[in-house]
Amino acid sequence: MSGTIIFIYLAFIGAGIFLCLLRMLKGPTASDRAVAVDTITTTVVALLVFLGFVFKRYVYLDVALVYSLLAFVGLVAIARFLEKGI
Amino acid sequence: MMIIVVSLFVLLMLVAAVAALIFKDLMSAVIAACMVSLIASILFYFLQAPDVAMAEASIGAALITAVFIVAIRRTERFEE
Amino acid sequence: MNGFGTIITGIGVLFLFLGNLGVLRLPDVYNRIQAGTKCTTLGAFLAILGIGILEPSWFWKACLIALFVMATNPISSHAIARASNKIGVPLCHKTVVDQTKDFKKDRKT
Amino acid sequence: MPEVKYKTIHRMRSFAYLFFILFISWLALTSSFQWQELSIGVFISFALSLVLHKNYLALGFPPLSIKRLVFIIIYMIMLFKEIVVANIDVAYRVIHPKMPIKPGIVLIKTGLKQDIAKMILANSITLTPGTFTLDILGDTLLIHWINVQSQKTDETTKMIGERFEKYLRVIFAE
Structure with missing residues (x-):
């Protein structure tokens, strides 16, 4: 995989994260923002595995696993709070 | 290239x-x-510090969010 | 083998981008969840699998991460959707039918 | 006392399944075959399955057989095909400048009994074209549909749930 292709893929993923960030800024309710963070999390797990391939380190895959697990826990906590309401 | x-x-x-x-x-x-x-964790990852990235993801994303949510539930949700 | 893995990763990255675009464009919460769940699940699955093909000694761990993403992503989206349905987030003006009231009638009894 | 004997066999079988699953996931996570790591893995899997096999029993997984295995593999292949179709469908709706969507919230019924079967059905519905599970209560599921074609509960059940249920009913039969 050559350097140009790596840069194109990284640019696509970065642009996607930027679009989600725009939705998080605009979103009329808190649910919209939570959905945006959920989408960003999944995108970032793919990004972390891809960067591990770019840097050629096997240890970096563990970070992706821990990241997806903990973001899942945080999102479920937010969803539980939204459900109970004020 | 990476710097961009x-x-x-x-x-x-x-x-x-x-x-x-x-x-x-x-x-x-x-x-x-x-x-x-979450984005800070990605930045630590870029700086080749995977252990710090792991700690930042666990503390920032899970623990701090839960603590803030408990605090909001005890007080009120909307600032005026 | 190298080109095959590159193409698979590229398709995955394209789907990830389309999912993020859908989160920005679609009109209300439920439609956004549809785009954000489906496209990013397949996109992340294909991208991680393509990396596993490119680097054969990583294949099993990459499969484990992909399966993990595929199992947890629907659950977290479902939690958010259930919460927003319960607190009554408004639907967009294109909506044709809303049968939540029938369901709630069942819930009381 | 045939009842007690059956229960003991059932419990031992669930213990064996749980031990097998835990040990496979340990192997996948460490991905090394040195004897120190293998012995630690056997010890931890044994202790965890000794404590947790009652919870595994409460989940209600049916015992494994060759027919079920074949149906599980067919189910996986069909699910993957549906996921690809779903993605192309949603991507088309996103890219199209006018966004041809017609969303709505409908009810469907299911005939499955176990909780784990309902969970698998709901997750499969979430990942397939245009539908998304919002809530479950008893045998009723609340579905958000991006392109509503029918509003009667019978027809929606036939159009959304039936293609998965006919496999799941065989897999989770008593």
Whole structure:
């Protein structure tokens, strides 16, 4: 995989994260923002595995696993709070 | 080449942090703060420090969010 | 083998981008969840699998991460959707039918 | 006392399944075959399955057989095909400038009994074209549909749930 292709893929993923960030800024309710963070999390797990391939380190895959697990826990906590309401 | 991607992520983190300051709905502010620490974790990853990235993801995304949510539930949700 | 893995990763990255675009464009919460769940699940699955093909000694761990993403992503989206349905987030003006009231009638009894 | 004997066999079988699953996931996570790591893995899997096999029993997984295995593999292949179709469908709706969507919230019924079967059905519905599970109560599921074609509960059940249920009913039969 050559350097140009790596840069194109990284640019696509970065642009996607930027679009989600725009939705998080605009979103009329808190649910919209939570959905945006959920989408960003999944995108970032793919990004972390891809960067591990770019840097050629096997240890970096563990970070992706821990990241997806903990973001899942945080999102479920937010969803539980939204459900109970004020 | 990498420096462009890193500066893009720094910019995103800055925008999310300013958003966390501005929002009047404190729940949205907590979600934005969660996102700031997620992007900080990616930046540590770029700087070749995977252990720090792991600690930042666990503390920032899970623990701090839960603590803030408990605090909001005890007080009130909307700032005036 | 190298080109095959590159193409698979590229398709995955394209789907990830389309999912993020859908989160920005679609009109209300439920439609956004549809785009954000489906496209990013397949996109992340294909991208991680393509990396596993490119680097054969990483294949099993990459499969484990992909399966993990595929199992947890629907659950977290479902939690958010259930919460927003319960607190009554408004639907967009294109909506044709809303049968939540029938369901709630069942819930009381 | 045939009842007690059956229960003991059932419990031992669930213990064996749980031990097998835990040990396979340990192997996948460490991905090394040195004897120190293998012995630690056997010890931890044994202790965890000794404590947790009652919870595994409460989940209600049916015992494994060759027919079920074949149906599980067919189910996986069909699910993957549906996921690809779903993605192309949603991507088309996103890219199209006018966004041809017609969303709505409908009810469907299911005939499955176990909770784990309902969970698998709900997750499969979430990942397939245009539908998304919002809530479950008893045998009723609340579905958000991006392109509503019918509003009667019978027809929606036939159009959304039936293609998965006919496999799941065989897999989770008593």
